Structure formats: structure tokens, C-alpha cells
Amino acid sequence: MVQAERLVRTFSGRRAVDDVSFTLHAGDCLALFGPNGAGKTTLLRLLAGLLAPGGGRALVHGVALEAGPAARAQVGLVSHASMLYGTLTARENVEFAARMHGVPDAAAAALRALAAMRVEDRADTPVRTLSRGLQQRVSIARAIVHGPRLLLCDEPYTGLDEAGAAALTATLVERREAGAALLVVTHNLAEGLEIATQAAIMRRGRFVRHEARELLDASAYQSQYRELAAVDG
């Protein structure tokens, strides 16, 4: 369970995240939409423990963000950048992440994660020789190898082909069913709404809309979103 209460983060006097609150239960997936610069990435980095909040608080499975390492243990992050070491192989990258999280039998866990993303046949290839899409899959494997209770994904479908997108959706669904909560930032409303249980739109650091997925009609939402996003310019 994830509880965010009035999170704030300021950069040079400007509020990138401005009073954001939400609750996610096990199995929830919040699809977060919004124009560029809305603060979505900042929000993710706050929850991942990469940035300290300037105000408000968040609890991940009962552990406060301020607890530092204990909170970070519960979180997995997939971001724009691959967060991989190009010279190392896919297996080495994911194993390193597993060991840093203290996963028992890290080698086996790494292979399982790579298999979940259908990329285990490239396990011993240096990452920098892989295509962007395959790198993305390895990056996702790296994020899930320690079984995080909160999985944060920043536009994870970017660069994935059909097979990769299918593998990702399957992994996200599997994580949800294992009791994790997901927060997925995406520009692709269709893909986002497909896996979401909650949907929110972020603008200028604030959640301007936030509701349960089942209350939404996908096509109506899409046109409303276009209006909202267009206002920002």
C-alpha cells in the first residue's frame, strides 16, 4: 500500500510537485498522464527516494520515505534512461541490482527477471550492443528483480516493439497480481488505461483529475485529456 500526502518539491523557487496526494492499494495501478514539464518524472523520483520532498510525506507499505534505505528497498524504478552499465552484460547488470538489494540467490533471480521480459537469450551480451528496445527490457528486468512492492515506470513503453510491449504488460500484470502497486507514466492513453485501476492527469505539479478507472469511458477521457493538455500550450 502506498500513501502520498501533500507531497511538494521545489526547484529554484518553482513547485515541480505541488501538493500531491493519493493512495494505492496492493494490486492498484495508477496511470499518470500529463504534458511535458508537468512534474510527473519529479514525482516518480520523489517516490523512488532519489529526491527528498520539500514538504508532505509518503509511506510505502508502512515505511516512510524519510527512512531512506528501508523505503527504497520496496521500490523499483524504470525511467527514460536505461540505468545500465553498457560494458557489462544484461545478466551482470541485473545481478548487480539484485545483490545491491540483497536478493537471495541473486544469479537465479536475475535470470528469472530476464526471462520474464523475454530477453534471457541475450543474457550474456554487453548491454551497449543491444537495441534500444532490448535495453529497455533489460532495464525493466533490473527494476523488478528484487520484487518491489511499488513499481514506478516512466514511459516504459517507449522504444518497445510489439513483443516487448506484450512482455512488459504481462510483467506489470504479474506484479500487480503478486500484490505490488504500480505507477505508470505514459503518453499513450490507450496503453495506460488498459492496465490501470486509477487514472490521473498532472499539470503544473498538481493532480487536476484523479479517479478510478472503472468510472471512465476511454474515448471520452481521451478527448478531455487533449483539451486539458492543450490549455497548457
Place this chain on the structure above:
Amino acid sequence: MTPPVVAPSVQRSARDPLLVVAIVGVVLVYVRALMFTPIEAMQGPAQKILYIHASAAFIALYVGFVLMAIASILYLWLKDEKLDRVAESAAEVGLAFTTVVLVTGPLWGKTIWGAWWTWDARLTSTLFLWFIIVAYHLLRGAVDERGRRARYSAVLGILAALLVPFIHLSVYLFRTLHPMPILLKPSAPSMPSEMQVTFFSAFFAFLLLFIALLRTRYRVATLRDQLADLEQERA
């Protein structure tokens, strides 16, 4: 069309009264040193450089550098931008004073010892201090983002403060084990009272100058940051 932005609270031609007083003070001390203080027997008129040299050296190291180091520690603790501006200003004015030391030192040395540079312990330490403060400014120049710049400078400032005793120790140890030509030391304790008065007046005048320059530099930094904030708000 948004109206042109005017930076608040700028007094157009404000001249800091302290700066005027300080400059007048320094000029007066010069006059006193040159005209009204006796010439030292052994060193001749060149000894009078001491009044600038020693004062600038002392203030650069103890006041400027220590202020920069303390502001750095406090910044990392309190995260107040004002402290970063204090550190920045102290470092810059300190750099100016240190440069004065490094220029007047050889001038004095050439006249007294016949050599521009003799690796005298204090001058060498000051040279390294100069390198450190230059590095501090280079670091500030290389970081664009204000918060990161402040943090990096603070870290460097604190480490530099820790380094200074090691530099002193190493240089002094080097000096004592490598006998240098016998130097004519400025005989501070046995200075006649007139010289002492000039000496302390010089010190006081330069301290005043340091503080005045510090305040001016701090104001410049504050205005610069305010301007940057306003420009970003407009963007």
C-alpha cells in the same frame, strides 16, 4: 505584453558609506606610513611594504578564508542561500587580498633579499592558498544550477579549510630542513611605538576595507540571484 521587470529595492546610486570610510582610512594609513613613520634601519624604505603585505596576508587567511569555511559548514547544515553568498563573497575578496600579498611579497623580497622568490614558508603557503581559492572560483563557474553550485562550493570550502593546516605543516617542515638564505625578519616585537601604531592602523584600515568590499560583493550576489529568479518567473 508583460511590463518590464524592475528589480526591487535597488538604490540607484547607493554608495556604501562603509566603503568610503574604509578607502579613506587606507589612504590615510598610506600617508602616515610613507610620511610620518620612521624608516627602518636595516631594510630601508622598502620595509614599509610590510604594512600592506602583512595586513593583507593576515586578513586574507584568517578573516576571509575562515569566514568562507564557516559559511560553507553553516550552508550545508541550514541550506540558507544567504550563507552561500557570504562564502562566495568572502572567497572573492579573499582572493583579491591574497593576490595583493603575492604581489607585494616578491616586491619586498627583491629589495630586501635580492631575489624575487625564495620559497619563504609563509609566502609559499599563501601561494597554495591562492591556488585553492582560484579552484573554488573555477568550480563555481563550472556549475550552472544554483543549489548544486552552493553545495559543491561548500564541500570544497570545508575540505580546503582542512587542507590549510597540512599545507602549513608541510611547507614549514620543508623550510626548516632546507636552510634558506638568512632572512631579515620583520622585527615585530621590537618595533618602535610609531611603527606599531602604523602597523595596527594599517591592519584596522584593511580590515575595514575587507568588510566593506565583502558587503558590496554580497549585495551584488544578492541582486544577481534576485534577477535570475525574476527572469525565470517570466520564462
Place this chain on the structure above:
Amino acid sequence: MADARVSLPVNVPPSTLGAAWLVARKDLAIEFRTRTAFLSAVVFALLGVTIFYFAWDSTAVSAVDLAPGVLWVIFTFAGLLGLQRSFGSELADRAIDGLLGAPVARESIYVGKALANLVFVVGILVVTLPAVVLFYNLPIGAGILALAGIALLAAIGLVAVGTLFSAMAVNTRMAELLLPMLSLPFFVPIVMGAAQSSARLMAGRPVAEAWPWLRILIAFDIVFVTACTLAFPFTLDE
């Protein structure tokens, strides 16, 4: 999916030193996969040592007297070459975010990288020291062991300061220039301490003569390893 709910593993995050060790191993694995930086630094050191020999009038200054100075100056610059690459791999694809997201103390990142840098620098020394002994005709004996010990002390100080500054420099516009400018003033007590003490020990002088310099070197190491470890978290964007 029967095991799905049971599959969340009970993870035991490594201790700070354990995590540091993982980071060090990872850095060394990356380094020795390509070896380019290491080989460049070694070649630089060997070339430097050789060139210096011809920069002096060998009839006026004996090679043995020249050796300590040359060794420590070259060691410093070769060390800088190694330090430059220290954080590069972390920024390229934001791998640093993976490190920062790990459930370990931030200091472990610094300690791990410093350890890897130490291995790197010691590696350079392992090649450079014998080269200096060979080219400068140093007498082989107990003095060489002392030299190795001093080299290790100097390497610790070099790496402690250099790793911290490379963490900062890598985020700036002029990283390659900035790292030497920041680090070299700090290397002065190291080079002086190492050169002066090793010169005395190699000339067969009693240890008591070298001791004041060794003390400076040891004190420097203690102060700066501590200070840089404590300062490292402040170099992170949080």
C-alpha cells in the same frame, strides 16, 4: 500464477561495507573488461618516467636523487587519469540512479568507488615502481619495501580526495580540466610527504628522519578519508 503471492522474496540488503564491495567489484569488472583506461595510464606513467630522465643533466644530478621526485609527480598525474573515469560510467545512462535507489547508505557508493580507484592506482604503481627502479638504477633492498609502503599511503590519500572531486567534476562543464585543478592543491602534502620520506629512506638515512613526513602523510589519510566520506552525500542531487 499459483506461487505469485509467495514469490515476494525476503531481501536482506547488504551492509554499507558489503555494498561498497559490490560497487568496487562492479567498477573493476567494467574497467578490466575494456582495460583502455588502465593501459593508457600505465603507458603515460612509463613514458613520463622515461622522459623525465632526459630532462635533467645526468652528470649534474644523479639518477638516484632524481627518482623520488619523478616517481611521485608521475604517480600523481597517472592517478588523475584513472580518477577521471571514475564516475563516467554512472552518468552515461543514469546508472547512478540505480545506485541511489538501492537500499544502502549513500556513503557506500563513495567507499566502493574509492576502493576501485585504489586498486587502479596500485595497479599503476605495480608497473611504475619497478620501471623507476630499473631506469634510475635504484639499489634494491629494504628501501624498496619502504617505498612500496609509502606508495600505498600516498595512494590512499590520492584516491580519497580524487574520488570525491571526480563525483563533483563529472557534473560540470569542464570535467577534465576541473578535476586536476581541484585535486592538485590537495595532492601537495601527499607528494611532499611521500617524496621527502622516500628520498630519505632510499638514501639509507635513519627512519627518524623520514618520520615527520610520514606522520603528515598518515594524518592526511586519516583526516581526508573521513572528511570525504562524510562530504560525499552532499555532492548528490537530493
